Amino acid sequence: MKRLIAFFGILCMVVGFAACSTPQTTDIKGTTPNVGNPGDPNAYYFNYKGTDIRLNGDMEVVLNALGEPKNYTEETSCAFEGLDKTYTYDSFVIQTYPKGEKDYVYAFWFLDDLVKTPEGVKIGDTQAAVEAAYGAEGYNGRNAYILKKDTYSMTIIQNDGAVSSIQYTITIG
Amino acid sequence: MKKKSIFTLCACLAVCLALLWLLQALLMPKYMGSVKEGALIGEYYDNAGNNDVVFIGDCEVYENFSPITMWEEYGITSIIRGSPQQLIWQSYYLMEETFQYETPKVMVFNVLSMKYDTPQSTGDQTQREAYNRMTLDGMRWSGSKWNSIQASMTEEEKQWQGQWSYLFPLLRYHDRWSQLTGEDFQYLFKKDQVSDNGYLMQTGVKPFEDEHIQPPLVDYTFGENSYYYLDKMVELCKQHGTQLVLIKAPSLYPVWWDEWDQQMVEYAEKHGLLYVNLLEKQEEIGIDWSQDTYDAGLHLNVYGAEKLASYFGKILVEECGVADHRGDAEISTVWAEKVKTYYQRKEALQAQS
DSSP: OHHHHHHHHHHHHHHHHOOTTSOOOOOGGGOOOOOOOTTOTTSOEEEETTEEEETTOBHHHHHHHHOSOSEEEEEOOSSOOOOEEEEEOSSEEEEEEEETTEEEEEEEEEOSTTOOOTTSOOTTOBHHHHHHHHOSTTBOSSSEEEEEETTEEEEEEEETTEEEEEEEEEOOO | OHHHHHHHHHHHHHHHHHHHHHHHHHHSOOOOSSOGGGGHHHHHHHHOSSOSEEEEESHHHHTTOOHHHHHHHHOOOEEEEEOTTOOHHHHHHHHHHHHHHOOOSEEEEEGGGGGOOSGGGGSOHHHHHHHHHHHHTTSOSSHHHHHHHHHHOOHHHHHTTTHHHHHSTHHHHGGGGGGOOHHHHHTSSOOOOOSBTTBOOOOOOOOOOSOOOOOOOSOOOOOHHHHHHHHHHHHHHHHHTOEEEEEEOOOOOSOOOHHHHHHHHHHHHHHTOEEEEGGGGHHHHTOOTTTSBSSTTSSBOHHHHHHHHHHHHHHHHHHHOOOOOTTOHHHHHHHHHHHHHHHHHHHHHHHHO
16 A cells, blocks of 8 residues: 555656646746847848948947947737837838847848848848849749848849848747 | 445545646646736637627737727617637637537627648747637637647647647646746636736837838748638538638737738638628728837737727628617627727726736
8 A cells, every 4th residue: 555655646746747748838928939049140130331230149249349229119019028129220220129137139121232141242232132132943933032141041032023121130930 | 334335435526636637627727917918819608699790810810800990970789709829720619619618690700810721830839839728728618629730730739639738738838837926826727817808908108210121022822721711611601601701900919911911801701701801991991010019010009909899890780780789688788798898908907907
């Protein structure tokens, strides 16, 4: 009988505490997006007036170099902690995610043809110019080139044969 | 001797099960403090039955509509089955489960979740799993819950057979023991109602100031899976003789693209449904974005939610024929208590903010 009782006691412990095939959880209430690898030098970037703006880059460095944006908004998410921030400059927009005490670049996209990718592509360029820079591999056959590198993606959208949007983002999931 | 052994065995088993149940109850999050959203789904069961209108969807329903206002102004009995980032398959299975408890005259579904075609498409999977918990853990056991779990699990959860942790949440929360607070003991057996018939009240004010800009999309077409569940909702409501009404709440972000709206307009026309894009009715509703939001346009506060309920209640009466129950003594008694609780909560929250 003692063996039986011991068996049930062990069963309780096994089920209750040793179910470690499940993910290690922090308190569910404090969950924040698990997105980035801050400071990753291989992430996509573009250069504006001598400053590299890079996915996963420190936003404080960008702000120090470029100054205050012309528009700034904050987005909360349902139920969770943390604040995503959007900085709109004349020719591009930068979105950040919080990690610790800092904000890091999560996405950026261009608004006009005054900025271009490191490969020289800008809004208004032709499909031929995009393919000359990036090849045809990422073309979706309809309206966009989608290039991926590690956990990053770059999307070039076309409208009526010309580039209408250039976007970079961290791919999470 | 043999009888005694069997008795002892059964007693041991019962004690073990009771201990495991107690442990599970202790370790599961209570959602009574800072993240009340996780408690909403579980609160439905105490208020189920005799609701003429049931709202189903994400935060755009549980933050934006006040059922109490609809009762006071139109005598409409309504309840919200909302949870944060509730996905369309979760909404469908909640709808299916709702019909086990009541058959409302109208089901109102907020269509923002059409934009998510799969659990993966919502982005960060750690956060997705946490959102899943807030919808699924609160549901009572049923086939609908099981099917919702199967449809909702992230790829990571599938890899470690996560469905068992929904069946036995202790498997999920076993390592919360080091994070237990007084709240976990205080609400071990009985929780407070955090909502008013599913409406989560906020009294703060944070004005909307600047447009929340988003980049254009490569493809605006809603996914096949989203349409699959929307079709199932149409069919389910038809089977029960319930009118399905599609809405887009007037939240200013996330962006509701014109291309998305057009797809909903066409879908509603094709299926003979009423679709109301409340973003287009902001002026008629009377929303003042400098006063009626607590988070700069993502959700309404109670002042905005009361205005929206006042506007939408009229649509429910005039276009859906929802009845006024204020003349029914029994129903009025029940709702008088809800009204009292609502104003007590409002007063307390106003005092805090």
